[in-house]
Amino acid sequence: MGFDGMLTSGKMGMNKRKSERTSTGTKTTPAERNIPPVLQIDDLSIHTRADSSGKRLVRNLNLTIQPGEMVALIGESGSGKSVTASAVTGLLPAPLSMSGGRILFQGRDTATLTSPERRAMLGKEISVVFQDYAGSFTPFIKIGKQLIEMIRRHMGWNKTTARVLATQALEQVELAAERVMDSYLFQLSGGQQQRVAIAAALMLEPDLLIADEPTTALDTLTGETILQLIDSLRHKTKCAVLFISHDLHHVIKRADRIAVMYGGEIVESGPTDVLVREARHPYTRFLLQSRMDLADVPARLQSIPGEPGAVSACGCPFALRCPVRIARCDSEAVPEMMVSDGHTARCHLIGEAQGDLGAAEITRTS
Amino acid sequence: MLGLIGSRLLQMIVVGLFLTFATFVLMKLAPGDPVKTILNIDDVAVTQAEQEAVRQSLGLDQPLVVQYTEWFWRVVRLDLGESYITHRPVADLIESKLGATMTVTLGGLTVMLLIAVPLGILSAVYQNRWVDQLSRLFSLIGVSLPSFWLGLVLIYWFAYQWRLLPSMGNGGLMHLILPSVTLGIAMAGVYTRLLRSGLIKSLAEPYVRAARARGLGEVRVIIVHALREGVLPVVTMFGMSLGSLLGGSVVVEMLFAWPGLGKMVVDAIIQRDYPVIQGYVLCTGMLVVLINLGVDLTVRMLDPRLRWRS
Numbered sequence: 001m002g003f004d005g006m007l008t009s010g011k012m013g014m015n016k017r018k019s020e021r022t023s024t025g026t027k028t029t030p031a032e033r034n035i036p037p038v039l040q041i042d043d044l045s046i047h048t049r050a051d052s053s054g055k056r057l058v059r060n061l062n063l064t065i066q067p068g069e070m071v072a073l074i075g076e077s078g079s080g081k082s083v084t085a086s087a088v089t090g091l092l093p094a095p096l097s098m099s100g101g102r103i104l105f106q107g108r109d110t111a112t113l114t115s116p117e118r119r120a121m122l123g124k125e126i127s128v129v130f131q132d133y134a135g136s137f138t139p140f141i142k143i144g145k146q147l148i149e150m151i152r153r154h155m156g157w158n159k160t161t162a163r164v165l166a167t168q169a170l171e172q173v174e175l176a177a178e179r180v181m182d183s184y185l186f187q188l189s190g191g192q193q194q195r196v197a198i199a200a201a202l203m204l205e206p207d208l209l210i211a212d213e214p215t216t217a218l219d220t221l222t223g224e225t226i227l228q229l230i231d232s233l234r235h236k237t238k239c240a241v242l243f244i245s246h247d248l249h250h251v252i253k254r255a256d257r258i259a260v261m262y263g264g265e266i267v268e269s270g271p272t273d274v275l276v277r278e279a280r281h282p283y284t285r286f287l288l289q290s291r292m293d294l295a296d297v298p299a300r301l302q303s304i305p306g307e308p309g310a311v312s313a314c315g316c317p318f319a320l321r322c323p324v325r326i327a328r329c330d331s332e333a334v335p336e337m338m339v340s341d342g343h344t345a346r347c348h349l350i351g352e353a354q355g356d357l358g359a360a361e362i363t364r365t366s
Numbered sequence: 367m368l369g370l371i372g373s374r375l376l377q378m379i380v381v382g383l384f385l386t387f388a389t390f391v392l393m394k395l396a397p398g399d400p401v402k403t404i405l406n407i408d409d410v411a412v413t414q415a416e417q418e419a420v421r422q423s424l425g426l427d428q429p430l431v432v433q434y435t436e437w438f439w440r441v442v443r444l445d446l447g448e449s450y451i452t453h454r455p456v457a458d459l460i461e462s463k464l465g466a467t468m469t470v471t472l473g474g475l476t477v478m479l480l481i482a483v484p485l486g487i488l489s490a491v492y493q494n495r496w497v498d499q500l501s502r503l504f505s506l507i508g509v510s511l512p513s514f515w516l517g518l519v520l521i522y523w524f525a526y527q528w529r530l531l532p533s534m535g536n537g538g539l540m541h542l543i544l545p546s547v548t549l550g551i552a553m554a555g556v557y558t559r560l561l562r563s564g565l566i567k568s569l570a571e572p573y574v575r576a577a578r579a580r581g582l583g584e585v586r587v588i589i590v591h592a593l594r595e596g597v598l599p600v601v602t603m604f605g606m607s608l609g610s611l612l613g614g615s616v617v618v619e620m621l622f623a624w625p626g627l628g629k630m631v632v633d634a635i636i637q638r639d640y641p642v643i644q645g646y647v648l649c650t651g652m653l654v655v656l657i658n659l660g661v662d663l664t665v666r667m668l669d670p671r672l673r674w675r676s
Contacts, residue, residue: 135572
């Protein structure tokens, strides 16, 4: 049975594919078993205007997510993380547009989808959880009604059946289902609102969940429970996750792979343990250094030099803030270079000893 | 909720007192004398003594405050008095005209909604495209056209040249069309723009993006999810229009010889028929307060956030 055939055959096909996925041994990776990736982004560029004349927000981005995998996309505000996610869902805000590259979801180029096809895919095959939980549902309509609306839209079930699934979904996220169904969104606390959003996102067992900074607007403890929830539900539903965050700490604990963005480019990506151990890009190294460790509190917290968000217009985007840059960094674009299997970085100095980055911190503060 | 209704009823009493007292004083200050109208003084020779007798019988020789107090106590006993001219009870008079005014009001609002709702939605969805530009032009024309001119043009073509519709009086649905269209077109421009801007604002809300991300169809996103908030300013405005229309749209009622409140009160003012004017002012004042209460309740119904805040 062809992969596309399974996709179109709906729920049955999906379950079949999932059981197939679980039954396979854990030794081989999905790529080795020749299962196509859930999401494959090739050479994606996004500009603020359709004709590539505007500001470049994302440049030549490559990212692949295998079934069931959790990939973290991290970077500071304005580095292009959320814009990339919007491009995947096809919901780029009005003036922004994809100016190059392609996005394959389950092997299908999303640019070829018609608007109704794309809508049929959203919520069922690709789900999104936003940072702004207060805006995740329409404030004038009771939550139950909106969950049922979503189920009926995708599954075509009657109200009673849809209600059963909606109730189950809310119980999955440990909410008092009946009460929440009959509430408006603003009657719940922030953590509860985000739980409802997660329930809705995973209710129809999508293949890909895009979690766009789901914990940024929550307090640390609530954020942590939300992350645990996403983690346990993704294992339960075998759903791949694109986790967007600026918190490296959260990401290292949970993600299978990490992609670090700076100035619209993925500057480094690789399996989490590899990246933590042997990061090659100065920016990634700075991020790793700026982590706090309770066992070993440094006298002075390391910070990244330069102005946050300063992006060099040509050459390496991090050149303006990089303490080890050489002349080439300001002028020559950096190609994606393979460090080891699955670990890539974009840095001219990849093969060379970069020395101690901390020296720059001292000169900056003196 | 009950607090709102209570405070509005209180407001109704205050508004009623203030309105009627103000009109009472202004009427007396204005030149003209009802006695002369009553006695037909221009056509018949009337002595000073006869005038005084009529004035005395109507209580018009009393001080202003006494006259107002007397009128007020009658109102408390639900007696609005009777017309100086026709001697019919004012309450009956208003009741007989209110129906006609309500009919043309509803007609006008229906025409307005039929134009403004689709046009407003289309111009918000296709912002700055040709539909939007066209509706902008239409709105500008609609707002700028004086309704007496538009009414005359409609009468000229539809009633006189093509003889499709009656131009005068109230005799069923056909009679309703021209006055309703005249009123509706005049109002539609403002409402189209209001709905457009409201909807553009709500379409940019994060919950609309979330509804799209759940895969809902665009029509459903607009009609079910975005329109609710976009329609709120329209409802508020609707209350104001309804209030002023129920007071009688004088121009349209005069133009189409429509037997409504507007025509009644203009006649009463010309004839210095004080009780009719007073009764009219009191009734429309009450209506406006009641309509605003209705608007507030509707807005609360549409936006549950307001319901829970209080």
